Amino acid sequence: MNRREWLKSMSALAVGAIAGPSLLAVFDAHAASQAPAAKPQFFNPAQYSLVGTVSDIVIPRTDTPGAVDAGVPLFIDQMFSAVYAKVDQTRYLNAMAAFDKAGGKPFMQLNDAQRKALVDKLHKEALAVPKGGKPAPAADFVMMSKKLAMLGFFLSQPGCTQVLQYAAVPAQWKADIPLSEAGNGKAWAVEAELKI
Amino acid sequence: MEKNTFDAIVVGTGVSGGWAAKELTEKGLKTLVLDRGPMVKHLDYPTAMKNPWELPYGDEPTQADIARWPKHTRPSFYGITQSTKHWFVDDIDNPYEETKPFDWFRGYHVGGRSLMWGRQSYRFSEMDFEANGKEGVGVDWPIRYNDLAKWYDYVEHFIGVSGNNDHLAQLPDGDFLPPMDLNCVEKDFQGKLDDKFKRKLIIGRTANLSAPLKHDQSPQRGTCQYRNLCMRGCPFGGYFSSNSSTLPSAERTGNMTMVTNAIVYELIYDNNKGKATGVRVLDAETGHQTEYFARVIFMNASTFGTTHILLNSTSTRFPNGFGNDSGELGHNIMDHLFGTGARAMVDGHEDRYYSGRRPTGFYIPRYRNIGTDKQRYLRGFGFQGGAGRQDWTRLVDENAMGAELKKAAEAPGPWYVSMMGFGEMLPSHKNFVTLDRNHKDKYGMPVLNFDAAHQENEIMMGKAIIDDALEMLTGAGYRDVGSFTMKANVGAGIHEMGTARMGRDPKTSVLNGFNQMHACKNVYITDGSAMASSACQNPSLTYMALTARAADHAVQELKRGNI
Numbered sequence: 001m002n003r004r005e006w007l008k009s010m011s012a013l014a015v016g017a018i019a020g021p022s023l024l025a026v027f028d029a030h031a032a033s034q035a036p037a038a039k040p041q042f043f044n045p046a047q048y049s050l051v052g053t054v055s056d057i058v059i060p061r062t063d064t065p066g067a068v069d070a071g072v073p074l075f076i077d078q079m080f081s082a083v084y085a086k087v088d089q090t091r092y093l094n095a096m097a098a099f100d101k102a103g104g105k106p107f108m109q110l111n112d113a114q115r116k117a118l119v120d121k122l123h124k125e126a127l128a129v130p131k132g133g134k135p136a137p138a139a140d141f142v143m144m145s146k147k148l149a150m151l152g153f154f155l156s157q158p159g160c161t162q163v164l165q166y167a168a169v170p171a172q173w174k175a176d177i178p179l180s181e182a183g184n185g186k187a188w189a190v191e192a193e194l195k196i
Numbered sequence: 197m198e199k200n201t202f203d204a205i206v207v208g209t210g211v212s213g214g215w216a217a218k219e220l221t222e223k224g225l226k227t228l229v230l231d232r233g234p235m236v237k238h239l240d241y242p243t244a245m246k247n248p249w250e251l252p253y254g255d256e257p258t259q260a261d262i263a264r265w266p267k268h269t270r271p272s273f274y275g276i277t278q279s280t281k282h283w284f285v286d287d288i289d290n291p292y293e294e295t296k297p298f299d300w301f302r303g304y305h306v307g308g309r310s311l312m313w314g315r316q317s318y319r320f321s322e323m324d325f326e327a328n329g330k331e332g333v334g335v336d337w338p339i340r341y342n343d344l345a346k347w348y349d350y351v352e353h354f355i356g357v358s359g360n361n362d363h364l365a366q367l368p369d370g371d372f373l374p375p376m377d378l379n380c381v382e383k384d385f386q387g388k389l390d391d392k393f394k395r396k397l398i399i400g401r402t403a404n405l406s407a408p409l410k411h412d413q414s415p416q417r418g419t420c421q422y423r424n425l426c427m428r429g430c431p432f433g434g435y436f437s438s439n440s441s442t443l444p445s446a447e448r449t450g451n452m453t454m455v456t457n458a459i460v461y462e463l464i465y466d467n468n469k470g471k472a473t474g475v476r477v478l479d480a481e482t483g484h485q486t487e488y489f490a491r492v493i494f495m496n497a498s499t500f501g502t503t504h505i506l507l508n509s510t511s512t513r514f515p516n517g518f519g520n521d522s523g524e525l526g527h528n529i530m531d532h533l534f535g536t537g538a539r540a541m542v543d544g545h546e547d548r549y550y551s552g553r554r555p556t557g558f559y560i561p562r563y564r565n566i567g568t569d570k571q572r573y574l575r576g577f578g579f580q581g582g583a584g585r586q587d588w589t590r591l592v593d594e595n596a597m598g599a600e601l602k603k604a605a606e607a608p609g610p611w612y613v614s615m616m617g618f619g620e621m622l623p624s625h626k627n628f629v630t631l632d633r634n635h636k637d638k639y640g641m642p643v644l645n646f647d648a649a650h651q652e653n654e655i656m657m658g659k660a661i662i663d664d665a666l667e668m669l670t671g672a673g674y675r676d677v678g679s680f681t682m683k684a685n686v687g688a689g690i691h692e693m694g695t696a697r698m699g700r701d702p703k704t705s706v707l708n709g710f711n712q713m714h715a716c717k718n719v720y721i722t723d724g725s726a727m728a729s730s731a732c733q734n735p736s737l738t739y740m741a742l743t744a745r746a747a748d749h750a751v752q753e754l755k756r757g758n759i
Contacts, residue, residue, distance in 0.1 A: 062602060151254055160247070163602055173552035173553075175379045
């Protein structure tokens with residue numbers, strides 16, 4: 001920049017003024033553009049209801065809400081829409097197709113007891129695969145769905161506050177206490193993960 | 197012209213820049229404080245109070261996030277989440293070259309990485325300051341522990357560090373707030389390490405307020421609420437950041453002028469005066485160029501940020517970069533060995549638990565090459581870790597389904613203990629960064645190109661870290677002991693330092709014993725680039741102490757008319 005340009009630029013200068021938007025404004029704009037959709041985007045209606053049904057077998061409503069109550073199917077749809085790579089999307093959908101054929105007739109045409117029995121059977125089949133091995137696609141679908149349902153549920157408000165226990169602002173650190181005196185004695189929803 | 201002239205300029209607002217701003221303004225200097233990013237005022241922490249279910253995508257990065265942060269989403273890093281990604285610069289607009297792979301994690305905003313830092317606060321010891329000179333490695337530090345001790349006291353007192361006085365020569369005690377307690381398994385491990393290995397396990401010293409500060413200068417700061425969400429920014433002011441601590445103090449003096457989005461791209465050198473007269477600044481939003489002038493300049497743009505500006509500031513006097521008579525500018529990159537350690541399961545203790553989320557872990561201070569211990573490698577390492585009870589994720593691979601799975605998840609899982617080594621990296625002229633004049637960023641600045649790798653000493657030490665971790669966990673009688681190694685390049689420790697080192701001789705170093713540039717006395721550099729060795733302790737506290745000391749020196753020198 002030569003002296004002339006520099007002098008010219010001086011006129012526009014306001015020392016101490018904050019020229020651009022604050023990071024907070026940038027954050028708000030970004031968050032709005034990234035907000036997850038309120039309706040399923042990834043699954044078609046048939047796939048979506050199958051995922052919901054399997055989620056509720058993994059985490060059913062008991063005296064506390066279940067996976068569908070907690071919004072797990074939409075969470076899973078959002079994860080596939082935005083978070084998982086193409087290769088994972090394909091793996092899940094292919095596994096779902098295999099799973100849908102594994103019960104003799106389409107999964108949603110089975111009765112409740114048959115559905116549960118199929119999921120249990122494939123779950124056990126997947127667990128029996130030695131470490132490092134790969135379960136067959138139908139069993140793989142059950143394991144992936146179990147993991148996703150658990151993730152969605154235990155991060156949800158009912159999961160955190162009704163099945164586990166959650167303190168937004170613990171206020172105190174008690175390092176070594178009897179389990180019975182640690183809140184209501186259930187597992188904490190958020191374990192203190194060390195980040196260094 | 198008048199409007200653009202100050203007593204002092206501080207470039208950068210992170211850990212060290214915030215301290216420079218506070219000290220210089222409190223000593224009465226009209227100070228211009230520049231940051232290349234946008235403003236973040238204390239309390240402008242948009243995700244701080246979000247519950248787990250209020251964060252989209254399970255707090256995971258989306259594919260769009262990974263596309264924007266391809267380097268910041270490398271395996272050694274954990275910051276690109278829905279709750280903290282806004283604190284990190286994207287890799288598309290802020291590129292760098294890697295002749296050898298290098299992990300460079302950055303936050304360009306007011307407060308810099310003081311907002312997201314790990315808060316572990318340890319002093320360097322006498323043996324750390326002596327090691328280079330004794331062993332003929334790099335250059336001898338021009339200072340010793342005693343030169344810095346009272347400044348460590350000073351910064352610990354002001355920022356608030358929770359910790360225990362453990363009376364260890366390799367890890368000096370300090371002016372601490374009460375220590376946080378170890379849990380039952382950590383205490384068990386502590387006892388076993390002491391019995392079997394004569395090694396110490398202490399509570400991590402952390403810049404979180406375990407009790408109110410011992411002074412009344414920071415009314416905006418409250419005590420730690422044990423949420424362990426520090427990295428999002430703390431609305432309680434529970435941990436030290438520039439935003440919560442030093443910048444409010446600087447602002448209250450009335451002597452600070454802050455300009456944000458101000459990218460300093462060059463220092464101005466006046467040949468006749470033999471001094472730096474100011475800085476040239478590019479507005480990140482408008483591209484508008486401005487010059488600012490001052491009698492003294494503090495460079496606190498972070499290790500590579502400062503180095504970048506100096507390399508880009510060439511003149512007839514400094515053809516190879518500002519203050520670079522020694523040829524050492526940009527060289528001697530150090531970090532800490534990072535990403536390896538071990539974990540184990542611990543039987544028993546099922547009836548014990550904890551409440552709250554402690555924002556620190558345990559620390560096993562360095563024990564290698566101390567006293568009678570002699571290793572094939574030089575220096576040593578420490579471990580940072582913690583014990584806890586496994587959460588519901590353990591049940592994914594267990595035979596539990598339905599109502600039974602829900603019931604099982606209600607109970608805390610078995611105990612585990614995990615720890616990771618932080619090892620000292622030696623300074624080497626062969627580890628360096630240069631300007632790549634063929635590749636420019638969107639502001640027209642040539643980008644940095646990294647050429648650094650771990651060498652023989654680091655490779656030997658890296659093996660020892662894993663061997664020792666396995667040996668200690670096995671020796672403690674724990675089960676399923678296993679090591680882990682994450683893919684981590686130099687830089688992954690986010691403790692980068694050394695590229696404008698302090699030293700006694702202007703021929704081999706850039707700065708003198710007061711962080712003053714040998715070749716241009718009114719420029720001070722007090723960020724990580726000043727470090728002559730890395731020790732194995734987390735370095736931020738040392739940057740703070742060096743900054744406070746250098747600011748004191750600068751003001752005295754101004755008064756004496758020496759600069």
